[in-house]
Amino acid sequence: MHFLIGSNRSPYPTAPMTTPDPEPSEPPTLRILRFAALAVLALAAALLLAIEIVAISPPLHGFIVALMGFPFNESSLRNAKEWLVAGILITPILLLAAALFVAAWRLRFATWRAMAVGTAAILGILAYLAHDDPVLTQPVPIMDASLAPASARESFALLMTYGKQQPLAKNFREPPFKNPYPDWNNRDPAKWRAMLTLHRAELEAHWAALAPERAWWDGLDAYERIGDLTPPSADSDIISFQVMRTLSHQAIAIASLQAIDGHGDQAIDTLLPTLRVAIKLQPESRTLVRTMISVVIERFALETAGFVLDTTPVSPEARARLADAIRGGDPEAGARRLMTVDYAFALNAIMKERAGDFVQSYTYSGRRAWLRAPLNAASPFLYNPRATFNTYGALVADLQDFAGRRELGKITPRMTRFLQEDTRPRFKNLLGDLLLPAIVPAIQKVAENYWRTQDLRTALLARLGAK
Numbered sequence: 001m002h003f004l005i006g007s008n009r010s011p012y013p014t015a016p017m018t019t020p021d022p023e024p025s026e027p028p029t030l031r032i033l034r035f036a037a038l039a040v041l042a043l044a045a046a047l048l049l050a051i052e053i054v055a056i057s058p059p060l061h062g063f064i065v066a067l068m069g070f071p072f073n074e075s076s077l078r079n080a081k082e083w084l085v086a087g088i089l090i091t092p093i094l095l096l097a098a099a100l101f102v103a104a105w106r107l108r109f110a111t112w113r114a115m116a117v118g119t120a121a122i123l124g125i126l127a128y129l130a131h132d133d134p135v136l137t138q139p140v141p142i143m144d145a146s147l148a149p150a151s152a153r154e155s156f157a158l159l160m161t162y163g164k165q166q167p168l169a170k171n172f173r174e175p176p177f178k179n180p181y182p183d184w185n186n187r188d189p190a191k192w193r194a195m196l197t198l199h200r201a202e203l204e205a206h207w208a209a210l211a212p213e214r215a216w217w218d219g220l221d222a223y224e225r226i227g228d229l230t231p232p233s234a235d236s237d238i239i240s241f242q243v244m245r246t247l248s249h250q251a252i253a254i255a256s257l258q259a260i261d262g263h264g265d266q267a268i269d270t271l272l273p274t275l276r277v278a279i280k281l282q283p284e285s286r287t288l289v290r291t292m293i294s295v296v297i298e299r300f301a302l303e304t305a306g307f308v309l310d311t312t313p314v315s316p317e318a319r320a321r322l323a324d325a326i327r328g329g330d331p332e333a334g335a336r337r338l339m340t341v342d343y344a345f346a347l348n349a350i351m352k353e354r355a356g357d358f359v360q361s362y363t364y365s366g367r368r369a370w371l372r373a374p375l376n377a378a379s380p381f382l383y384n385p386r387a388t389f390n391t392y393g394a395l396v397a398d399l400q401d402f403a404g405r406r407e408l409g410k411i412t413p414r415m416t417r418f419l420q421e422d423t424r425p426r427f428k429n430l431l432g433d434l435l436l437p438a439i440v441p442a443i444q445k446v447a448e449n450y451w452r453t454q455d456l457r458t459a460l461l462a463r464l465g466a467k
Contacts (some may be wrong), residue, residue, distance in 0.1 A: 069367030138393025152227025
């Protein structure tokens, strides 16, 4: 045993000592690639979360529409500087993406397997967002909504010599009046007489100065029907409201003065071109603007015809000419078409546009032009055209029935449901739900104005003894 004394050797055999192999290090190129892939996934997830946040946050709805520059939105944000808009839109998304990236990296969710699962989930969500309704439930081809007569091209060309984008309309200036400015809507007989008498000299001078516009109007009156070939596009030229309003105001004023002077037949003949053209403009109209201008002019002329009959004798021949001008037409069909015309135009104008093109079409002034490209790229995931117009078409179908049956009290509740429920922004079709209310007109007053005019026409026909 002595050989063990002072020895450090163990009497028992031992295994040789070994150290564990280090984990294989990831090549720098692969690590950078994984880093970049995670960044892309974080950004995609941030964008999807941003869509959901906007969808569930009512205060953000109008904010987003205003940032896009829509003129229909009352917020002052529509006039915000471009750099401010870009910062407001981009900064929160980048911050959210950064937070998701850091969280995934620290929680060790940045493995290739985890990122593959995340990619599959995001692709599934994008496929869901891009899925549109299979069919359009209310298709209205533009020519079906506006059957043009054989003379459509000639009559439309003449009409559009005073289009808003044409030199004649751009250079037109409404004749000025001394104070007080005429109140064209106040048709109280005594006040109407007083206003006309006060401005007689100005009205007669204006009537003479409007000779070119009167000749244009008489040329339109020569056509049996006035076509509308307005291309279905948000930037299409439309008739100048200012020219037509001025001409109609002067015509009813001059006719009224002629009646006050005892020239009943002359007054009716002065009114007839205004009345006939206003009526002819309606059946072929493709735009709500043209339709409503025509309805308002018709109403003014009908009210003035009543004033003429109240003020001075009118011969049977002149009364017959007046009756012929306003006889005919189907009021119910007219009301139904009135509810359809704006839908048909919008459907054909923007149905095939992507989200960025849609926004640019309806901001008119070209605001936020830089948004067109990114919105177009994201369009399939933000905007489902058929779903959007199916929602609009369902509204129009109901409004047609209400207006045709003259159940005008049902229009406002239906519009309220459309705005609060049908187009309440959701995760899917977010941009369609946000922007659709901006292009749908306030139709209640449109329907009321239409039926008020029809009542005037019916009453005047009865007064004239016409059937």
